[in-house]
Amino acid sequence: xxxxxxxxxxxxxxxxxLGWIDTGIARLEAFLLAAGVLLMAANTIANVVxxxxxxxxxxxxxxxxxxxxxxxxxxxxxxxxxxxxxxRMSAIFDMxxxxxxxxxxxxxxxxxxxxxxxxxWYSWGYLATTFSRGRILPSLQIPLWWTLVxxxxxxxxxxxxxxxxxxxxxxxxxxxxxxxxxxxxSDDSDQEV
Amino acid sequence: MSGIFFAFFFLFAVLAVPIAxxxxxxxxxxxxxxxxxxxLTTIPQRMFAAVDSFPFLAIPxxxxxxxxxxxxxxTRRLVDLAASVVGAIHGGLAIITQVAGSMMDxxxxxxxxxxxxxxxxMLPEMARQNYDKGWSAAVVAxxxxxxxxxxxxxxxxVYGSVAGVSIGQLFMGGVLPGFMIVASMCILFAxxxxxxxxxxxxxxxxxxxxxxxxxxxxxxxxIPMIVLGGIYGGIFTPTEAGAxxxxxxxxxxxxxxxxxxxxxxxxxxxxxxITTAAIMLVxxxxxxxxxxxxxxxxxQAVAGFMLALSENPTIIMMILMLIFLLAGxxxxxxxxxxxxxxxxxxxxxxxxxxxxxxxxxxxxxLGIGTVTPPLGINLxxxxxxxxxxxxxxxxxxxxxxxxxxxxxxxxMMFPQIVLFLPELxxx
Numbered sequence: 001x002x003x004x005x006x007x008x009x010x011x012x013x014x015x016x017x018l019g020w021i022d023t024g025i026a027r028l029e030a031f032l033l034a035a036g037v038l039l040m041a042a043n044t045i046a047n048v049v050x051x052x053x054x055x056x057x058x059x060x061x062x063x064x065x066x067x068x069x070x071x072x073x074x075x076x077x078x079x080x081x082x083x084x085x086x087x088r089m090s091a092i093f094d095m096x097x098x099x100x101x102x103x104x105x106x107x108x109x110x111x112x113x114x115x116x117x118x119x120x121w122y123s124w125g126y127l128a129t130t131f132s133r134g135r136i137l138p139s140l141q142i143p144l145w146w147t148l149v150x151x152x153x154x155x156x157x158x159x160x161x162x163x164x165x166x167x168x169x170x171x172x173x174x175x176x177x178x179x180x181x182x183x184x185x186s187d188d189s190d191q192e193v
Numbered sequence: 194m195s196g197i198f199f200a201f202f203f204l205f206a207v208l209a210v211p212i213a214x215x216x217x218x219x220x221x222x223x224x225x226x227x228x229x230x231x232x233l234t235t236i237p238q239r240m241f242a243a244v245d246s247f248p249f250l251a252i253p254x255x256x257x258x259x260x261x262x263x264x265x266x267x268t269r270r271l272v273d274l275a276a277s278v279v280g281a282i283h284g285g286l287a288i289i290t291q292v293a294g295s296m297m298d299x300x301x302x303x304x305x306x307x308x309x310x311x312x313x314x315m316l317p318e319m320a321r322q323n324y325d326k327g328w329s330a331a332v333v334a335x336x337x338x339x340x341x342x343x344x345x346x347x348x349x350x351v352y353g354s355v356a357g358v359s360i361g362q363l364f365m366g367g368v369l370p371g372f373m374i375v376a377s378m379c380i381l382f383a384x385x386x387x388x389x390x391x392x393x394x395x396x397x398x399x400x401x402x403x404x405x406x407x408x409x410x411x412x413x414x415x416i417p418m419i420v421l422g423g424i425y426g427g428i429f430t431p432t433e434a435g436a437x438x439x440x441x442x443x444x445x446x447x448x449x450x451x452x453x454x455x456x457x458x459x460x461x462x463x464x465x466x467i468t469t470a471a472i473m474l475v476x477x478x479x480x481x482x483x484x485x486x487x488x489x490x491x492x493q494a495v496a497g498f499m500l501a502l503s504e505n506p507t508i509i510m511m512i513l514m515l516i517f518l519l520a521g522x523x524x525x526x527x528x529x530x531x532x533x534x535x536x537x538x539x540x541x542x543x544x545x546x547x548x549x550x551x552x553x554x555x556x557x558x559l560g561i562g563t564v565t566p567p568l569g570i571n572l573x574x575x576x577x578x579x580x581x582x583x584x585x586x587x588x589x590x591x592x593x594x595x596x597x598x599x600x601x602x603x604x605m606m607f608p609q610i611v612l613f614l615p616e617l618x619x620x
Contacts, residue, residue: 030463033462033463033466033467033470034459034462034463034466036466037253037257037462037465037466037469038462040250040253040254040436041254041257041436041439041440044250044254044432044433044435044436044437045436045437045440047433048429048433048436048437052428062250065250065432066245066246066250069244069245069249069250069253069469069473070241070244070245072253072466072469072470072473073244073469073470073473073474073477074244074470075470076466076467076469076470076471076473076474077470077474079467079470080467080470080471080474083467086211086212086213086214086471086474092207092208092209093208093209104208104209107208108208108209108210111205111210111218112210112211112214112218115214115217115218115221116214118221118233119217119221119236119237119240122233122234122236122237123234123237123240123241125234126234126237126238126241129234147245148241151237151240151241152237155237
C-alpha cells in the first residue's frame with residue numbers, strides 16, 4: 001500500500017472497541033479534510049464563474065472558505081499527528097542513540113499531549129465566551145461560535161493521539177512517531193514547505 | 194515574558210516537539226510564569242485569529258496542485274521538453290534537471306515537493322549514465338531552491354499575509370531572481386560536467402522533436418500562465434488562481450493525460466489537507482509568538498539594538514539576510530517567515546527598505562537555506578531518494594552554495610532585478 005492510500009484508509013491497531021472507535025474517528029477526520037478542500041475549491045470556482053459568467057459574486061464565499069480552512073486546520077491537527085506529519089526540527093533527535101531517542105520520543109509525546117489538553121481546556125473557555133456574546137457572521141448570519149467548535153475538539157483529539165503514542169512507545173521495543181508510524185527516514189517531504 | 198517564551202520555544206523545538214506546538218506551549222508557559230495580566234484563553238484566541246485569515250486561503254490549492262502534478266505525468270513531460278532544448282550540452286541531464294525543476298517550481302509552490310518530484314525522475318536517469326551519485330544528488334537539491342522563489346510560492350503567500358503586502362507583487366518579484374538563479378546553476382553544472390567529461394544527452398534537437406515535446410507538455414505549461422496571468426491581469430485573487438489551477442490540473446491529469454487514476458485523487462486531497470493543516474498550525478503557533486513579542490515591544494527593542502550597531506541599511510540587510518539564511522537551515526520556509534517577520538519588519542520599514550524587496554530577498558535566503566549544510570531539508574530529501582550518504586552530497590554542494598550566495602549579493606546590489614516587475618504591476 002503506498003503512502004497516499006495509507007493516509008486515506010487508516011486502520012487502527014488498538015484492541016477491540018478502542019480500535020473501532022479510533023478507526024471511525026480517523027475515517028471521519030479524513031472525510032472532513034478532503035470534503036473541506038473540495039468544498040473550498042467548489043465554492044471559490046463558483047464565485048469566479050458567478051462573477052464572470054453572470055456578473056454577480058457570491059456574497060458569502062470568503063466566510064465559507066474561512067470556516068473551511070479552520071475546519072481543515074483543526075481537524076487536520078490530530079490526523080497529522082496520527083500519521084506523524086507535523087513539522088519538527090529533528091536534527092538533535094536524529095543524532096541520539098536508540099535508547100535516547102526512545103526516551104525523548106516518550107517525553108515529547110507526553111509533553112505535547114499535556115499541552116494539547118491544556119489548549120483544549122482554554123479553547124473551550126474561549127468558545128464559551130464567544131457563545132455568551134452571541135456574535136454572528138455578517139453574510140451567513142450564523143453564530144460565530146459554530147466556527148470555533150473544531151478548535152477544542154482538534155486539540156483534544158491531538159492530545160489523545162500523543163497520549164496513545166507515548167503508551168505505544170512504552171509498550172513496544174521500536175520507536176513510534178505516532179501509533180501507526182514507525183520512526184525512520186522518509187523522503188516523502190510533502191509537509192515541508 | 195518574551196525571554197521566558199524564547200527559552201521554552203528553543204528548548205521544545207530542539208527536543209523535536211513539533212514547531213507549532215513548541216510555539217503554542219512556549220506562549221502558554223510564558224504567560225503562566227510571568228506576572229502578565231493576560232488570560233490563558235489568549236493562546237487559542239490568537240491561534241484561531243491567525244487561521245481565520247483571507248490570504249492564507251490560497252495555500253491548500255497550491256499544495257494540491259503540487260501533489261496532483263507529481264502523480265499525473267506532468268513532471269516527465271517537462272523533463273522531455275527540457276531535454277529537447279538543453280539536452281545536447283555536456284552533463285545535459287544536470288541542465289535538464291535545473292530547467293525542468295524551474296518549470297516544476299512554477300507550478301508546485303514548494304521547494305521540497307519540487308525536489309522530491311525531480312529526484313524521483315532524474316536520479317535514476319543520472320545513475321544510468323554513470324554520473325557521480327553525490328554530484329547528481331547535489332544537482333537535484335539545487336533544482337529545488339527556486340521552489341520557494343519562483344511563483345506561485347507558498348512562502349510568498351505566507352510572507353504577504355504576515356507583512357500585509359501584495360501577494361501578486363511578491364509573486365512577480367520572485368520571477369527574475371528565480372530565473373537568474375536557475376541560469377547560474379545551469380552555467381555552474383555545465384562547467385562542472387565538462388570538467389568531469391559527463392556525456393551529452395542523445396536528445397532529439399530537431400525542430401520536429403522540440404515541437405512534439407512542446408505539444409505534449411503545453412497543457413502543463415499553462416499552469417504558471419493561469420496563476421501569473423490571472424493575478425497580474427486582475428482576473429483572479431491568489432486564492433481563486435489556486436482553486437482554478439487545482440481544478441485545471443485535475444482535469445489535465447485525470448481526463449486528458451490520463452495518468453492520474455481517479456481512485457488516487459481522494460488520497461491526494463487528504464494528503465494536501467494534512468500538509469495544509471501542518472503549515473496552518475505553524476502559522477497559528479507563530480501568531481502566539483507575534484502576540485507575545487508585540488505585547489512586550491520586542492521588535493522595537495531589536496530595531497533599537499540593530500540600529501545601535503549600524504545605521505547603514507546595507508549592513509543591517511546583510512545581518513537580516515544571515516538570520517533568514519540560518520533560519521532556512523533549521524525550519525521550513527513558511528515557519529521561518531511567520532516566526533521572524535513580525536520581529537524584523539519594523540526594522541525594515543524604519544530603514545525605508547521596500548517590503549516587497551525585503552520579502553523576496555528573505556525568501557531567496559530561505560531557499561538557499563534548504564541546501565545549506567548540515568541541516569538543509571533538500572539535502573536530506575535527495576540523500577534519501579538517491580540512497581547516498583549525506584556526507585557525499587555535502588562534498589558536492591559547496592560550489593552550489595558559493596554561486597547561490599553570489600546571486601544573493603547581486604540581488605542586494607541591484608534591487609531593480611527584484612522590483613522591476615512589481616513596479617510594472619503597480620503602474
